[in-house]
Amino acid sequence: MITPANLFAFLATLTIFALPVALSGCNNVQGMPVAAPPTTISASVQDSALTTKIKAALTASGDTGNFDIRIQTQKDQVLLSGFADSQAQVDRNLALVRRIEGVGKIINHVRIRRFT
DSSP: OOOHHHHHHHHHHHHHHHHHHHHGGGGOOTTSOOOOOOOHHHHHHHHHHHHHHHHHHHHHHTOOTTOEEEEEEETTEEEEEEEESOHHHHHHHHHHHHTSTTOOOEEEEEEEOOOO
16 A cells, blocks of 8 residues: 555655656757857956057057046947147047057047146
8 A cells, every 4th residue: 555655755766866867868968059158258358458558558659748548448449538738649649549459439538638
């Protein structure tokens, strides 16, 4: 005769031994689509590298006198913001940034300092 205790013991035993066998087929990934690796870290590293190249070029140019600038990059877009002493200084530095490999669009938010 099947008692509730015997039925529970049978189902528990079946679960313990049958479940791992049933789930072992889940490890077969052949033919399954592979997810693309995340690109956020890679893009972030590329953005940082481009920012570093821009900062190095501006520093090496020696035309950064009172050029107080913030550089942000996203993909090939470069956002320049801050302050400069003259429009000529802004123009020279924009021309320099345009020549850097990897720079696409430049968004210029650099303002001229007004001394009173």
